[in-house]
Amino acid sequence: MTAVIVAGIGQTPVGEHWEISLRDLARDAMREAIRDSGGMQPQSLFVGNMLAPSLSNQAHLGPLLADHAHLTGIEAVTLEAAGASGGAALRQGYLAVASGMVDVALVVGVEKFPDRIGAEVETALATTTDSDFEAVQGLTPTAQAAMLMQRYLHEHKVPADGLAGFALIAHANAEGNPNAMFRKSIKLESYVQAPFVNEPLRQFDVAPIADGAAAVVLARAELLPKDPRRPLVRIAGSASTVDTLSLHDRRDLLQFECCRLSSEKALKQAGVPLESLDFFEYHDAYSIYAALALEAVGFAEPGLGWKFAADGGISLSGRIPAATMGGLKARGFPGGATGVYQAVEATMQLQARAGVNQIKDAKCGLIQSIGGPASTVISHVLQTVA
């Protein structure tokens, strides 16, 4: 199997881009990734998107975005796996190149929450839950997360402000990311005083939905220059797994089983022990997701992920830096683009392009894209080529 290299990266700032269309956002990220790759010409385009059919009345993004990037004639298709759509597109790009069928693949994640707000967006987001048994009862992803957090606080006797560490670190890191939505640190008081979104979930426990696009060019190793100007980064492991879609079918609400399973598979394929990871980009759509992911992947004992974060374990100089560019919480959560942002940011760390947020001598990182309450979990191990 051929080695798959991240040959170029691109991203737009994350935020409320009222004046930029979905197709333009995607094009900007794709252009930047192609330019960054030295002008490689992709044969395939894999699009990660979550809600354009519902919120922008726009399905069939493959030809739309390929055409908009002057790439007609190539392959182009959309991957959907709720919040993990970006990770799904990344994995399909990886499989296409790994199969030997495609030399160069372009992966773009894009999301735009257009001129509709509030209930309409929450209704669209609720289509990612089990429509017949969950959404129909009024259960939304945010309500699911609130239930999980309530259970977590109760079961493990966690103080009410116990999960604050995730937001504090994310916001501190976003300060150094010019593409982040919220480039400012917050204090514990801000966390505690913020209003409830859905008790016990407070404002800073929830990542902000936002517009954005990110792209990577993936290529066969043989196509890369022998003497590259930057360290080559390869996708050393890739795994995608699903759990039940609905929470009520889980044996244990607080075990994000597929966070464990998919990271184990990806690490095994890469031949990388957990201890060798230099950073972990988790999917902190909600702070409780971050806690459960840390525990499931194996960085903290069950019930102690919050403590691990509170004690600085995930800070840039901690045991395993997480959300190194602000994470979903403070870089922002552009739906189906998120998993591709993770790949872009991991590549920046591995190529020493992360600026003030640079992790010293980063050689290997794990990124994890989640759809629903870990209903879909897609993990990738990115590594510098020795």
Added chain:
Amino acid sequence: MTAVIVAGIGQTPVGEHWEISLRDLARDAMREAIRDSGGMQPQSLFVGNMLAPSLSNQAHLGPLLADHAHLTGIEAVTLEAAGASGGAALRQGYLAVASGMVDVALVVGVEKFPDRIGAEVETALATTTDSDFEAVQGLTPTAQAAMLMQRYLHEHKVPADGLAGFALIAHANAEGNPNAMFRKSIKLESYVQAPFVNEPLRQFDVAPIADGAAAVVLARAELLPKDPRRPLVRIAGSASTVDTLSLHDRRDLLQFECCRLSSEKALKQAGVPLESLDFFEYHDAYSIYAALALEAVGFAEPGLGWKFAADGGISLSGRIPAATMGGLKARGFPGGATGVYQAVEATMQLQARAGVNQIKDAKCGLIQSIGGPASTVISHVLQTVA
């Protein structure tokens, strides 16, 4: 690259399944395919679906359908490419196995048009066009097809009933398919007397949208028995290409350029000349699509596809049998399931399981899945293993 075998097939009848849910439809097809494969256990599930997020408020089908088939823990993700979603899922299954990363992949296409009819469905279908420039003007896929047909009749001086051949053959073939929606032949008079849907498009020029699910199990050749009870069928070629999404960006409305390009690529990969094909499952969502596909792939000169059909070139005993089990027109058009139905039907032909519709000594077939007006075209060559 490992050879990819169609190890099992399954399908539900196509029709109006008011009493069967989307998840049950998909499960029935998946179960049958797994049973047909002798109980192979897939590691990956690729779902082809077009409109469940809009029409059933249900996105994130991967974990939903994997769980419903008792397959949690595996990979599962949805592919969307409008009417070509089934072909897209088939191709991703193919890439996954061809890459060597996955031994056994399950591909399911499913579509359900629930308790909403008429304008709402047409609005949902219109999300597959260019929303900002086409749908916003009221242009739907059917209106696009009417424009193409009008241009075709005018440009090539085709008689008003010139395209009847496609519906006549499709309905004749559907008679012999127990899973078809319309199991009855029609006469030329019925075609001519049918009301206009969108002039010059008459009722029998339009494939009926319908509910249905189809599934295939794809596996590495090494996993198949050395002495199988049926001829082994492999995917010998796979190609996916996109044109502009919008019709107004085309140089020539009547050239389905990507029908040509993707079939050329797939045939080249398979090492199969056009003349060696024993049948062609085209995507006859509209009779004009069938005519343009025949011409683009190379079975008829430009402007003469209708004549080729009228002269019996596509009948079961003709030069290149098409719509051998009824096609979209008479088997029915279950949206994103359609491309997988094609793979199931092609496998039936190649394994001599097509009953009264069996093409004698069929060894090699081309199937083509189309999204929009050939905006996405995905071609596969299926072949018996010598």
